[in-house]
Amino acid sequence: MNQIRTLKGTHDILPSDSQKWQRLEQIVHKVSQRFGYEEIRTPIFEETRLFSRSVGEDTDIVSKEMYSWEDKNGTSITLRPELTASVVRSYIQHNLGGQAPVQRLYYMGPLFRRERPQKGRQRQFHQFGVEAFGSENPEQDAEIIAIAWHILSECGLSENATLRLNSIGSPLCRTAYREALKDFIRPNLAQFSETSQTRFETNPLRILDTKAEHEQKLLEGAPIVSDCFTEEDKVHFESVQRFLNAMNIPFLIDEKLVRGLDYYSRTVFEFTSTKLGAQDALLGGGRYDKLVETLGGKPTPGIGFASGMERFLIAMGDQTIESKMDIYFVCLDEAGLSTALSLSNELRHAGFSVISDPLRRSLKAQMREANKSRARYAIILGETEMETDSVVLKNLEKGEQETVSQKNIKEKLKNLTI
RNA sequence: GUGGGUGUAGCUCAAUUGGUUAGAGCACCUGGUUGUGGUCCAGGAGGCUGUGGGUUCAAGUCCCAUCACUCACCCCA
The missing domain is CATH 3.30.930.10 (Bira Bifunctional Protein; Domain 2)
Structure with a gap:
């Protein structure tokens, strides 16, 4: 198969x-x-x-x-x-x-x-x-x-x-021109290709389009449309x-x-x-x-x-436009998933673009993913943060990070004018 | 519908005159001690060489067929 x-x-x-x-x-x-x-x-x-x-x-x-x-x-x-x-x-x-x-x-x-x-x-x-x-x-x-x-x-x-x-x-001029063109071609019609001969009946104007050199020669001196304007x-x-x-x-x-x-x-x-x-x-x-x-x-x-x-x-041509995300949400602990999802969603309502990692992989792997997504910030939620109702907000361009309370994260990001 | 060119990993390409287990780069995955990305290093996964037949001790390599892609003719945007 x-x-x-x-x-x-x-x-x-x-x-x-x-x-x-x-x-x-x-x-x-x-x-x-x-x-x-x-x-x-x-x-x-x-x-x-x-x-x-x-x-x-x-x-x-x-x-x-x-x-x-x-x-x-x-x-x-x-x-x-x-x-x-x-x-x-x-x-x-x-x-x-x-x-x-x-x-x-x-x-x-x-x-x-x-x-x-x-x-x-x-x-x-x-x-x-x-x-x-x-x-x-x-x-x-x-x-x-x-x-x-x-x-x-x-x-x-x-x-x-x-x-x-x-x-x-x-259309009036076209009819007149069509006849004029046919009159011009008719004496040499036999020398034209088969398709051109068919077009002679169906759509003589198209013969003008021909790329065959010998036909172009035959067309030299043919009447032009403007003659019939x-x-x-x-x-x-x-x-x-x-x-x-x-x-x-x-x-x-x-x-x-x-x-x-x-x-x-x-x-x-x-x-x-x-x-x-x-x-x-x-x-x-x-x-x-x-x-x-x-x-x-x-x-x-x-x-x-x-x-x-x-x-x-x-x-x-090639003009690749890189897409950018605001935030990549990293969650380290299965117990934190509900919080991670609800925070991510809240941030999206506020207009931020947020990817939340769905693979439950290591912090390293998630951070690598965050980097690839070209997100400006990573938000990290692990055991420590869960205990204090906070998250780590990391600026991926500068490499700096700080702990921010979950309550304030939205305002914090707004003030950073992503 | 007619002709030419090309088919090897997800992508770009290698593989002497036919000769062992078909390689590389990029991408991907996992690591480089506890929870931190890019760069670097190490490892891993990934192919019935488009498909079918033939020649040969031996075919990715030669022959035939077929399919696909591609460019061109025709015509159109």
């Missing part, structure tokens, strides 16, 4: 790592709230059609990476492979748009995609993201990007991160850039940046990091002005981004 272990592409987050996670989570909460965004939490699984409709049937995510199964009543259920769709579903379901013209939401949590794992990519992974509903104006785009920029800065990543920006135009698209994109400049957020126009999900329109962007491997996208997002409608809501513009928390943590 071989050992049971985590499934491929899933990992335990052990205490040595969870501190880093908590730090990142705190930054996300803090920065999002600083911009007036509120947290939304949606279920881990949803109806399958939510994702197929929004993300797109032909995307890799929907066509081959979802964990789906049939529930006992016959509905097809899927572990969420992304979160924008769920947030939009929730926005519609609870008519959030009716409560305020602009809804600002952020989220974090696990997502599931059945891919081959590699650096920065797992089957269960975590994202945080923000979404803003209700404004189609470029200042909203700029704000969303600014949130991303702030979080990256707080994590110390802005130095090694590059913002790639593009506009794929309004409407006047509004153009003004919108220019305004986004102007606002980013005003906020001193550096960016790079990347005309090849298309983004894989079907629902994007106009602004798309991505932050890449030099600290990652081949999967170098820390964060990606864009505008999705038609998505709410697609999922059955009232036409409502929206924009947001999602970012991979594992990738953030890789990019952030």
Whole structure:
């Protein structure tokens, strides 16, 4: 019988790592709230059609990476492979748009995609993201990007991160562009790879993403999206850039940046990091002005981004934060355990962090443990102390100790302002 | 789904051309006289060398298979 272990592409987050996670989570909460965004939490699984409709049937995510199964009543259920769709579903379901013209939401949590794992990519992974509903104006785009920029800065990543920006135009422009691109490719279609040929029908824009050199050559001189921009698209994109400049957020126009999900329109962007491997996208997002409608809501513009928390943590590197305790409670005598427990508890009520040793080992062993816990103080309760209703309070940093009555220990510690 | 790399103690790694009982550091445990941590010293525990087969007098070492991990392709965060 071989050992049971985590499934491929899933990992335990052990205490040595969870501190880093908590730090990142705190930054996300803090920065999002600083911009007036509120947290939304949606279920881990949803109806399958939510994702197929929004993300797109032909995307890799929907066509081959979802964990789906049939529930006992016959509905097809899927572990969420992304979160924008769920947030939009929730926005519609609870008519959030009716409560305020602009809804600002952020989220974090696990997502599931059945891919081959590699650096920065797992089957269960975590994202945080923000979404803003209700404004189609470029200042909203700029704000969303600014949130991303702030979080990256707080994590110390802005130095090694590059913002790639593009506009794929309004849905109208997209249709026109799609045709123009197809017209351009069609004469040489036979020279493209099989996947590109499939995309020619399903999602021609994705062909632009190709990394194959000979295909890149064939694409030279292809029409670019901006050729098909409407006047509004153009003004919108220019305004986004102007606002980013005003906020001193550096960016790079990347005309090849298309983004894989079907629902994007106009602004798309991505932050890449030099600290990652081949999967170098820390964060990606864009505008999705038609998505709410697609999922059955009232036409409502929206924009947001999602970012991979594992990738953030890789990019952030090792920055161990040592946890500290206030007090390590050492008890030397079984007869003293009740007193030890009650004193420890009292101190915790007073706000101190206290570990009480549960192994009944020697004083030496308990003191060693106290030292390892990085506690500032050890409280020792032995036979002698029991007799006089006192404890020994030892300052572990200075090595000094004194006897304090049990009655006064709480006040004593408060005065020491741990 | 396709390719490459790697599997020896909890972790990081050793182990001559195949050759006795597979080692070290860190971590862990116990001690170094009565009830005191870190440093130091001594001792201890911990491995079916990923698994299964094969070659050989002899396999951690060579061969095959399998599994796992990992990196990359694809795609994405």
